[in-house]
Amino acid sequence: MTGPLEGVRVLEVGNYVSSPYAGQMLVDLGAEVIKVEAPPEGDLFRHFGRPPTPISPLFANCNRGKRSISLDLKAPGSVERLLGVVATSDIWISNWRTGVADRLGLGDEVLEAANERLIRIYVTGYGPEGPNADNPVFDLIVQAASGLSQATARANTPQAQPGFPVDKITAMMAAQSALAALYARSRSGRGERIDISMLAAASYVDFIDLFANRTFVDGAPEDPLNHHALSPRVLQAKDGWIAVAPVSGQAIRRACEAVGHPEWATEIRQAPGQTQLLLRFFELFETVIPTQTTAHWLALFAEQDVPASLCLTMDEHLDDPQVRVQEIYRMTRWPEIGQVRTVRYPAEFASVGRIGSVAPPPAVGQDNDEFLMDQP
Incomplete structure (x- = not known):
């Protein structure tokens, strides 16, 4: 299936949600996304929750239709092999902890030297600088650090939001930034470094409403605990x-x-x-x-x-006539899995219609022969 990003190549280096989900959105928009994974297990999300299937549903939903190369980046020669793919790519997205890229020999200067047109997107928990920059981070941690868990407190008890809201918000910001940088490159001819922290992404989204009573600083907040955000109910x-x-x-x-x-x-x-x-x-x-x-x-x-x-159940939502008319979900079959439901990209482009990959996620390193000809 084609899309508006047909011909764009993305290198995705990371695990879990924030980097892979950004890559998934770019796949659904038509880009070729090459997932870089460590042997032998690959992305740690492949087996999240110890599923009975060969891969977890969560991994499948973030990695449909991608390619995969497997590299031990600590092994001699592996960085050079990867830089060969960097030279032919348009976008780099990683969610390594601060400092990891430099230690591996894949710092920003190295990537830019390999491909001056490369757009380099670095997703981190707290950003590249500051007292918390080196701290380990997951979604729940940033929910707490961003004020989200307290802003949604009930009965004076902070709340953990279900799913991975901060990871998904950050991924959306990463994909959006990639598209903005592609547009800028069409005029400048050069790539750009982009840093996106989970903390900044969560703050940007939460601020619009959960922090509404902290916007006009000179006026006392009507509701110091922001019960307004929690007032609606079913x-x-x-x-x-x-x-x-x-x-x-x-x-x-x-x-x-x-x-x-x-x-x-x-x-x-x-x-x-x-x-x-x-x-x-x-x-x-x-x-x-x-x-x-x-x-x-x-x-x-x-x-x-x-x-x-x-208030529909999940199954009622799937069977809702409005959902069916929009073809929000599609059914397909994947090897070793069987029947699979996928979700399409929400935007409909008049030129290509409803888009979104239904192809299965790649096996670890399945595309080594194509992209890494000398990979053992």
């Missing part, structure tokens, strides 16, 4: 859960009319602040939503054009 009906979004005065008025209490709109809008407004909205709606089914309420909300949805 509502339980007789047979399930629904979400309602009171995003405007008009939405609040229509929602109140839908549940048969138009008088509530005035009371809700008289709340002294946005946090109190949301809290009062949900307090009132929690008294009435349990009295009827989800279908009953969703029909009334639809009549009033109120933003609302059934």
